[in-house]
Amino acid sequence: MKKVLVIGASGQIGTELIVGLRSRFGNESIIASDLQDQPKEALKNGPYEKLDIMDDQALRAIVKKHEVSEIYLLAALLSATAEKNPDFAWKLNMEGLFHVLNLAKEGIIKKIFWPSSIAVFGPTTPSDQTPQFTIMEPTTVYGISKLAGERWCEYYAKQFNVDVRSIRYPGLISYTSLPGGGTTDYAVDIFYSANRNEAYNCFLSADTALPMMYMEDAINATISLMEAPAESVKIRSSYNLGGISFTPAEIFNEIKKHRPAFEITYAPDFRQKIADSWPSSIDDSRAKTDWGWTASYDLEKMVKIMLDNVLAN
Numbered sequence: 001m002k003k004v005l006v007i008g009a010s011g012q013i014g015t016e017l018i019v020g021l022r023s024r025f026g027n028e029s030i031i032a033s034d035l036q037d038q039p040k041e042a043l044k045n046g047p048y049e050k051l052d053i054m055d056d057q058a059l060r061a062i063v064k065k066h067e068v069s070e071i072y073l074l075a076a077l078l079s080a081t082a083e084k085n086p087d088f089a090w091k092l093n094m095e096g097l098f099h100v101l102n103l104a105k106e107g108i109i110k111k112i113f114w115p116s117s118i119a120v121f122g123p124t125t126p127s128d129q130t131p132q133f134t135i136m137e138p139t140t141v142y143g144i145s146k147l148a149g150e151r152w153c154e155y156y157a158k159q160f161n162v163d164v165r166s167i168r169y170p171g172l173i174s175y176t177s178l179p180g181g182g183t184t185d186y187a188v189d190i191f192y193s194a195n196r197n198e199a200y201n202c203f204l205s206a207d208t209a210l211p212m213m214y215m216e217d218a219i220n221a222t223i224s225l226m227e228a229p230a231e232s233v234k235i236r237s238s239y240n241l242g243g244i245s246f247t248p249a250e251i252f253n254e255i256k257k258h259r260p261a262f263e264i265t266y267a268p269d270f271r272q273k274i275a276d277s278w279p280s281s282i283d284d285s286r287a288k289t290d291w292g293w294t295a296s297y298d299l300e301k302m303v304k305i306m307l308d309n310v311l312a313n
């Protein structure tokens, strides 16, 4: 039985990744871990360990205890939070990755998933249909840490034959768990205002187009990449993943079709500068050809599901 450890499992992605992995591979095969002493409700149907990824010895003890063969490393500070605490963001985002890469280099684990982000791109990158290989000059601490992480992943793959796989996620949209401090969080927050019958005050300007994706597509992509034969995973830095590109005005108009009284105002803050440095859409043709990626959700379908589920329980 394969044993998988998910680090940072209580966050926006982890909460749904655990569900996806446990439904495919069995509850007992998937060990959730995070900083909290106890698992959140959604993680209680399988093993849970308290783990701070900065503690290499604690990580090694858990890997040994459960005979872990694969790790999904999700713990990180996201773009907006990282700008407020750059030193710590760099430390957490890089050291955590080295702890996991070194376990694979030593042959203790067999496979790693580590997420990158559209934040690896910067203002000098072609913004429309950003290619897989292009200019990368990120201007945020988060983007710099993700780009450095990508280079290290590829280095470990080439030099030490480490099986590490990665996706440059766009902004992810989900209703199970709130996002953890990113620039794309507005595209989740807006649904909470809509379903509370409140106006939404958006921290990005009306015409800021960014690449986004509904969480189910992201989880399917992640598990597909991890289950793909090693020889089809030709890119060992990180794969572009596209999804849906839209502006705050466009998502607002789609929500308004279902909630005609909904209103929006715009008050761009420090996150506008971050958003302006990121692509507006992504070319993910390599993910399609190498391991068969296809998206299932467009803006219309995603908005309907979010409105039906946000604050529903």
Ligand code: NAD
Pocket (backbone or CB within 6 Å): 007, 008, 009, 010, 011, 012, 013, 014, 033, 034, 035, 051, 052, 053, 054, 073, 074, 075, 076, 077, 078, 092, 115, 116, 117, 118, 168, 169, 170, 171, 172, 173, 178, 179, 180, 181, 182, 184
């Ligand atoms: P999140 O902030 O919602 O969750 C991160 C989790 O990591 C939290 O539960 C937190 O408690 C945990 N964590 C923090 N420090 C830790 C530590 N020292 N040890 C163990 N756990 C720790 O983030 P997310 O949105 O789930 O993102 C997960 C990963 O995906 C991150 O690497 C992020 O950069 C990347 N990503 C996310 C998005 C997105 O839109 N959500 C987009 C691109 C990339």
Ligand code: AKB
Pocket (backbone or CB within 6 Å): 078, 079, 080, 116, 117, 118, 119, 142, 169, 170, 171, 172, 181, 182, 183, 184, 185
């Ligand atoms: C963020 O906004 O920081 C994240 C991301 C795109 O990496 N959602």
